Amino acid sequence: MENDEQSETHAEIMEATYRALCEHGYASLTMQKISDEFEKSKGLLHYHFDSKEELLTAFIDYLLSEFEQDIASIEGPPDEKLDEFIKRFVVVSNTDDRKALHLALLELRAQSPFNDRFRDHLARSDTIVRDVVAEIIDDGITQGVFRADAEPEAVAQLVLASMDGARTRGLTIGDETYPDAVSDALYEYVIDDILVKTNE
Amino acid sequence: MENDEQSETHAEIMEATYRALCEHGYASLTMQKISDEFEKSKGLLHYHFDSKEELLTAFIDYLLSEFEQDIASIEGPPDEKLDEFIKRFVVVSNTDDRKALHLALLELRAQSPFNDRFRDHLARSDTIVRDVVAEIIDDGITQGVFRADAEPEAVAQLVLASMDGARTRGLTIGDETYPDAVSDALYEYVIDDILVKTNE
Amino acid sequence: MENDEQSETHAEIMEATYRALCEHGYASLTMQKISDEFEKSKGLLHYHFDSKEELLTAFIDYLLSEFEQDIASIEGPPDEKLDEFIKRFVVVSNTDDRKALHLALLELRAQSPFNDRFRDHLARSDTIVRDVVAEIIDDGITQGVFRADAEPEAVAQLVLASMDGARTRGLTIGDETYPDAVSDALYEYVIDDILVKTNE
Amino acid sequence: MENDEQSETHAEIMEATYRALCEHGYASLTMQKISDEFEKSKGLLHYHFDSKEELLTAFIDYLLSEFEQDIASIEGPPDEKLDEFIKRFVVVSNTDDRKALHLALLELRAQSPFNDRFRDHLARSDTIVRDVVAEIIDDGITQGVFRADAEPEAVAQLVLASMDGARTRGLTIGDETYPDAVSDALYEYVIDDILVKTNE
């Protein structure tokens, strides 16, 4: 229970950081602004994290693990899993909550070339997500849902890159139709082509 | 002549900003760091620009117009133009110079949700680039290079989104094979399919 | 038994303070650094001492009483006692342990003009030590070891001041030959002159 | 003239530091307290000195050079120079101004074992002062004022150490009779013995 309380404070800090990051953006994120979103005192932030960078590195882990858990929770046959994956990370991104999360991630990513620890954590997560998608394709081939000549890795890369690009453009330009439009095009020009047509 | 000198100083400031941004990143970009890359004094930056935000807004224009000029300079038949476009903005991005430019753009994009002027400038540029690509496809259809059932807008969106996503991931994770891999997949799964096969 | 345990904790705190002071110096001595040298928790320091100043005042008493006990333990005829006194507080100061102790004392002394309680404790101890030395001289005169015209107070002052100065300079400049050189000069120019020459 | 103004600010900072150090002591000396003694803004302190340590290192130089200039200004025959030296640095130290200066120096000295740059500067100055005194003795021997068997280095060490010790004890205990008493003893037991007696 004592242990829980410590974790609780830790979690509260992560949530406060999330709110502050969404509201102000990475470039103008300060310990004061995090503290403003935090019920307890500013000094306590430094009691739990040695420095701002430590806190933000922990925050990346927090964001990524939420992200990874979300992906891992997808169930069903391969083609439906792929649909759900795309739906969840592109289409549903249009809710305010998801937009804020992806924007926070984008800001941390833009910062990663200047921060080794950020980059390492992001790279690890990227590999995990890519493997998940490639495995969905691979399973689909095995089960005869996707065509045997589809290359799991290549398709996964294309799906992720286009969805990611759509989301980034949608977020940064503020055009909410972007992800939907790209998702439609992705189905029409890529996914439909690798689906095994049952009525032929 | 006075006007020319002013422009020259203006250009020097833009270049200094570019160097400072590439070296330090947006989040830790300060007037002092820009001044360090600038031959003249720090005070002069404020003589030419009322505030840091003014300077950075001008800098976005500077970056985007370079970008747009680059695109506009592509010549040749539609399919070659598309090849060149992809090559220039994805594959060639692996040179240090282009990486730095795209990283600078990414940082400014990540900041745009917190800055209306940034967002407006970026949105305008995005529309221009998307129209250019869509027009290439459209011309290709007219000239019989691309299949008649290809939708210029949809293909342009897909090409841009996937390339952009690949570049972003490549930059932020530091994996230089990303853009190449996605570009290969884009050709295999999308572009080859809309090309009119001359040998059939 | 409870009392003993309290005393034991008290002693542990004094020792921890000593180690922290030797390692970091007075100016950057914090309760945290004392706590780091202490087996138990930081909060306990405040349980035993109302404030940092209370703790340090107690620490001065602890240091000075060690010092005074050391002096009181010197035995033998007056000239040998004087030799031992000089040897113990000047020459032997070159061991790391004694250097650290004297440095700690010097730091507390340098702070005393800003802290009445520090000053009072140090003044009391100074009087004790000076009286001890003067008494050694006085006893020597009575026993015919030192010349009758030697003034106990004046000689004691000179011995203490020169030794103290040598130690301070040795410690602060890091020149370990200082105390030895001054002690040699002190014998040659002062002590030898007041010794009754037995072979004349 | 412009150059002078810059130096002027530098000098003002040194003087402000001196006042703050005398008033509060090294251990509780803050940039804010220095700023409080300074006509201009706190930020300016950091404009002129990269860090607090830089400022204090510059301050040591400032104190020591004042000290060295004072010594160098002593004129007259060797025995009078020695008298003046002792008078100036021991007896006259009882004015508030000199007490403050010597206390400031003592605090910086007590800190020097924890700060290499402090120590180096202090060691250099110590050598200068010791050489000056040894040279006074040496000149006195050459001119027949001091006995030929007096050892300049040894006497200089003893004079400096005893005076320094007397001053330190006087300052830290707050007993103003200390330097006078030790100076009297120094004359009686050391200096009178090495003076060539003209009336014998």
Next chain:
DNA sequence: CATGAATGAGAGTTCATTCAT
């Protein structure tokens, strides 16, 4: 135009101290 000293608000961080357990 151009400089660089100067400002003042606010950044990240440290610290003695308190308090619930």
Next chain:
DNA sequence: TATGAATGAACTCTCATTCAT
């Protein structure tokens, strides 16, 4: 007794901006 989370004030230092020259 003993812990360690929590506090709030104060710390060093940075920054965009101003201004006299």
